[in-house]
Amino acid sequence: MAFEQTLLDEDFSNIGQKLYAFAELMYPVCRSITGQGVRDTLEMVREKIPLTINQVPTGTQVFDWEVPREWNIKDAYIKNSKGEKVVDFKNNNLHIVSYSTPIDVTMTLSELKKHLHTIEKQPDCIPYRTSYYSESWGFCLSYNQFKTLPEDDYQVFIDSSLEEGVLNYGEYYIAGESKEEILFYTHICHPSLCNDNLSGISTVTYLAKILTEQDLHFSYRFIFAPGTIGAISWLSLNEQVLPNIKHGLIVALVGDSGKLNYKRNRNLSSEIDRVVCKALEDGNKEFEILEFSPYGYDERQFCSPGINLDVGRLTRTPNNSYPEYHTSADNLDFIKAEKLAESLQAILQIVNILENNKIYINVSPQCEPQLGKRGLYDKTGGKQGVEQNAFAMLWILNQSDGEHSLLDIAIRSGLRFETISNASKSLINCGLLKLVNKA
Amino acid sequence: MAFEQTLLDEDFSNIGQKLYAFAELMYPVCRSITGQGVRDTLEMVREKIPLTINQVPTGTQVFDWEVPREWNIKDAYIKNSKGEKVVDFKNNNLHIVSYSTPIDVTMTLSELKKHLHTIEKQPDCIPYRTSYYSESWGFCLSYNQFKTLPEDDYQVFIDSSLEEGVLNYGEYYIAGESKEEILFYTHICHPSLCNDNLSGISTVTYLAKILTEQDLHFSYRFIFAPGTIGAISWLSLNEQVLPNIKHGLIVALVGDSGKLNYKRNRNLSSEIDRVVCKALEDGNKEFEILEFSPYGYDERQFCSPGINLDVGRLTRTPNNSYPEYHTSADNLDFIKAEKLAESLQAILQIVNILENNKIYINVSPQCEPQLGKRGLYDKTGGKQGVEQNAFAMLWILNQSDGEHSLLDIAIRSGLRFETISNASKSLINCGLLKLVNKA
């Protein structure tokens, strides 16, 4: 039995709560591109879906990059001369620059300041900073706190390690009828930041969970990996899989209150762009289509010229476009259960179109077939207009010359994909349409 | 001698009267998709042009359809218990649902109501209803009358017949120089309704009459047939003719006060669309271009995927878009002589472009030829601008590289087709242009 649109009618206020609760569960973990926090997070995902957790050793060459050493951290703080912790990693893991090297020294304020990061324009927020590929250490704190730090001798303590180890990522594959596959990718390397990207991890996890129970045409692959180096590692180690990937979607930043944004693919006329645009249009909620650009999230890698997969990106408010981005304000208040649910619903509608889009041929193509004698047309003539289902049947019959898919027909007619898809069923049942191809 | 644009200068207030008078003459006849009313109407057309009247026997298989039995009606009424005719077919043939079966019974109001059709929102109008393919009977009446009908025993009387017979259609062919042909199609199955479609019958009849007297490049075929089943019958019985049809136009609903509407062809870049758009643009009257859709009039059949002819549709206010549509308000007051004339004029301008559109080659293509020495260019230089005829000549010379037709040039230059066509004559006369092809 094919993927059922009725799924879309599930109680989404309920699923919103589940999506939110999962983000809440993952929130305290200190993630980075490697280390225990990543493994802990992947384990949490594995409790919901049968995830495979893979590891790539430090030093592995992945295209132009090398897998870095594994970073772990136990504790970090700045103490003043009275022995008070003025900045404490245990209060908020954003306080530490990710990949900070271990240190235990005492220094003056002016020495210390070279290692402090703040955002003057958002004086209450702790910024999120990383230094993956340049050995150094640093602390992040609110500008309001920063400016009140008195001259003093400060003890700086970081109990971290940077050692040979592994980079982890999670992968889950659902085999469908076809080995052609749809890829969903979300990054997992951010510490206590909610929209970016616990929203993505939670949404993709529940998407995978829902699709597990379905009969599917396509195969589906879900990747949970650190940003940039994770995507590069996966692509480098899975080149044999790439020819199977028909379309893909980067899912990230899908829990805030903004409208959905779809960022188009590098390729100017890719099917995934048409599918997502139609799904969002049919969703009857405000949305925006962004042109492709090579800056953003992991579409950067999937859309590089030597990979060049048809992978778009679904977010709500895009990175860099909201002040809470990469600060402590991207917290559990910033994401909404309802918005997570709407994002998942939109993705299910995308899957619905992908699964059910087919090319049929009208087997009675000369003039209209007589729908009335098949019980498909109003017997009383002369009335104003035609009801929508009959109109959809006329469109399908008119366009099903073997060249146009149901999606093509939905787009040209301006009707919802679901309306076209439902109308096609009546025509298939009475033998007027014959399947030519899965689109 | 080629088709002359001067035709377009004929006294069109006069032709408007003729078009209107012909509609008036046909108005009282009770037409349906078959029967005596159709034959009477075709005879009226035959008095103006040498029409061939064809018949297709009941039961003939035409693609997915079968020609239905012939329906004729002599009388029909509803009498109250006092013997008064409260609804009488002889007052208005819309009172009877077309294809009503014969009956003579007495029944209560509540029984009767199951067979009564009204439009509550237009309480003064009698609706037009049909039941061609489902045996039944019914009466149509205004909602105002309907709601005052008292409880009573009503005699229902319909003196109709539904018997083996024929479906009729009329056809007229003018042979031009080329066997490539232009098709004009209008439906003839509506009873006392003026815009839909006495306006079409009258306009196409006079168009045919005017073209009869011309030397024409293309051959022209005019079909007067019932809607849907008539078009399907004609197409089914004339498959050998279809390859000759280069362009076509459904003409219907061309007498109301609305602006002209052209509905595009199924094929996205068909010549007929460009020709009609340019003709309407040159006409300097408001108009609208509608996208193709598979609902409407007989373009539904001509544009079905297995027929797929380049056939557009010219109407004024489209079907379903005005309240008078398919009601007794579509009467002789609803159509205007002046609008009928304007519609005919627009069609003649379409024919003008079709007939006179040609591809020439500039035989002096390197730089501009010296128009001054041929008396075609102002001898005094330095003035502001250039007069329109010289500008048109420059456009023609520039674009006539064997790839662009006069229509292409008129569209790119933004000049009227007539301006380009006239300017081409001077260039042909002095030998600067050579004919490459009829477009």
Next chain:
Amino acid sequence: MAFEQTLLDEDFSNIGQKLYAFAELMYPVCRSITGQGVRDTLEMVREKIPLTINQVPTGTQVFDWEVPREWNIKDAYIKNSKGEKVVDFKNNNLHIVSYSTPIDVTMTLSELKKHLHTIEKQPDCIPYRTSYYSESWGFCLSYNQFKTLPEDDYQVFIDSSLEEGVLNYGEYYIAGESKEEILFYTHICHPSLCNDNLSGISTVTYLAKILTEQDLHFSYRFIFAPGTIGAISWLSLNEQVLPNIKHGLIVALVGDSGKLNYKRNRNLSSEIDRVVCKALEDGNKEFEILEFSPYGYDERQFCSPGINLDVGRLTRTPNNSYPEYHTSADNLDFIKAEKLAESLQAILQIVNILENNKIYINVSPQCEPQLGKRGLYDKTGGKQGVEQNAFAMLWILNQSDGEHSLLDIAIRSGLRFETISNASKSLINCGLLKLVNKA
């Protein structure tokens, strides 16, 4: 060393003065399509650049045209019966219709008026008129003077000659690395008119002077020739050169205060159009793009179907669009040093794009290359956004698949060509880009 963008930073208020001064120097000369005035003007240009001055004998057949006799004029006036010169060529060379035949007769006012040209709507202006191909004579004067001429016997005296001679044009060629060439063409046939076209002569002269000192990829050809007959002569005599011409630009009317106007090429998707549009866009000044039409300046000849070169036209306010056009009001007050400089600057930006537009291939196309380890990317991650140079590098790496030029990338990214061009240098330096082709 390649063409340097830094040229664009030259002191352009200074070059504006030079451009203006050169126009001022040429202003008094009485030019026409042939004669001493043309030679004098070409000599003035030769003092700045090593111009070749060519001559085409009277009677030479050039495509559909014939080189006319050479016209020279020494004096011309109209004297009233008191012996006062009421119109005197020596006051303003616009007073004489160009190519007026010699005459010395006395006539009445009403006889004289047949030979007088005025513009009633601009009563203070002397119009500019010519009669190259129709032997006649005439005077031009302001309408205000014209209407006060009393009845009288007037002596009409024109000391001109129309004899076998030559048509002159100037040509200058700079050989670049490639024999593919860029053509700049300006007309030189107008007498004391500044915008049309001393502005063009001056600008193209200084352009040629600047490019002389550069190492250039393309070869450059500069033609200074009379309008229409000069362009036709040059094209007719240089057919062997035409295959080398890759792009061209007519430069004319570039000194007035209006915004720059670029008139597109006859060919709908020519590279020169894209280059000029991007250069003007990057210039951050208001501009307008005009569709091609076969009326205007010498693009008429270069874009004729048998020549069909990719030659656009750069003007400020186009011919026919300002009242001063072809009148004595197109004088030294009408053109501005600053606007001449801006026009030259725009052309240099066009040359800059032409010279520096190349197609590279990203040699590390699978995922992004690691820019950080090459010192090209901010080492601290997590910040909002990316700085422009890094963004430009990402665009170049993403699009450099061998199909897209730097111009393509600048257009798609919306970044300035210069930003893209500069960013490409860092990528070339670190070996990430390899040259595929000069675009």
